Amino acid sequence: MSLVVLDMAGTTVADDGLVERAFGTAARALGVQPGTARHDEQLAYVRATMGESKISVFRHLAAGDEERARRANAAFESAYGQLVAEGHCAPVTGAREAIERLRAEGRTVVLTTGFARVTQDAVLAALGWTDLADLTLCPADAGGRGRPYPDMVLTALLRTRAADDVRRIAVAGDTSYDMLSGARAGAAVVAGVLTGAHEEAALRASGATHVLASVAELPDLLVQAEDGR
Numbered sequence: 431m432s433l434v435v436l437d438m439a440g441t442t443v444a445d446d447g448l449v450e451r452a453f454g455t456a457a458r459a460l461g462v463q464p465g466t467a468r469h470d471e472q473l474a475y476v477r478a479t480m481g482e483s484k485i486s487v488f489r490h491l492a493a494g495d496e497e498r499a500r501r502a503n504a505a506f507e508s509a510y511g512q513l514v515a516e517g518h519c520a521p522v523t524g525a526r527e528a529i530e531r532l533r534a535e536g537r538t539v540v541l542t543t544g545f546a547r548v549t550q551d552a553v554l555a556a557l558g559w560t561d562l563a564d565l566t567l568c569p570a571d572a573g574g575r576g577r578p579y580p581d582m583v584l585t586a587l588l589r590t591r592a593a594d595d596v597r598r599i600a601v602a603g604d605t606s607y608d609m610l611s612g613a614r615a616g617a618a619v620v621a622g623v624l625t626g627a628h629e630e631a632a633l634r635a636s637g638a639t640h641v642l643a644s645v646a647e648l649p650d651l652l653v654q655a656e657d658g659r
Contacts, residue, residue: 433592437603438543440626442525456506480627481605483569483576511552519556524646531649538592540565542582577607580615606636613637
């Protein structure tokens with residue numbers, strides 16, 4: 431595999447419940463108070479759609495009201511960024527080492543997210559990862575469509591020119607939407623990891639070719655896949 435596309439929160443970055451905590455702030459921007467049945471219903475939707483572009487999630491929750499969706503998304507991104515600034519941000523164990531090894535082996539690594547660019551950059555800066563990967567992408571970089579569309583994976587291919595065939599792409603993520611995105615892009619390896627939002631059954635049902643305990647296992651998996659083991 432010459433191009434490796436990795437999700438961030440839940441896959442390479444420990445989420446630590448930050449998405450749900452930031453959602454509480456966004457919910458209030460939608461006029462929904464924590465502790466209510468409506469809040470619980472919306473939180474369940476947020477959990478089910480982990481990995482999707484956050485503005486898309488809020489468009490659904492705002493029932494198509496674009497102004498409310500953007501207001502809620504801005505509140506979410508601001509709250510998440512504040513949590514990151516307060517130090518609630520850490521790498522998944524072994525993630526940095528895995529990325530460094532992948533690149534040392536000659537593979538191009540791209541980090542992707544469903545967050546806005548400003549939030550993605552805040553996370554990268556907090557971790558000291560600004561130059562860790564070859565490229566970082568958010569939905570806006572791929573024309574605005576995030577997961578489960580294949581756009582970010584294909585944009586990674588077009589931007590880096592790291593592969594001449596989509597079957598030379600590996601994708602790893604912790605959500606069903608990560609798996610759908612990788613499968614729809616034609617990636618040969620679509621690896622689910624169990625450090626984030628969704629369990630093995632959901633990952634496999636959405637197209638995972640492999641399920642790993644952690645992204646730290648990915649370099650060995652790619653070597654084995656190329657050796658035909």
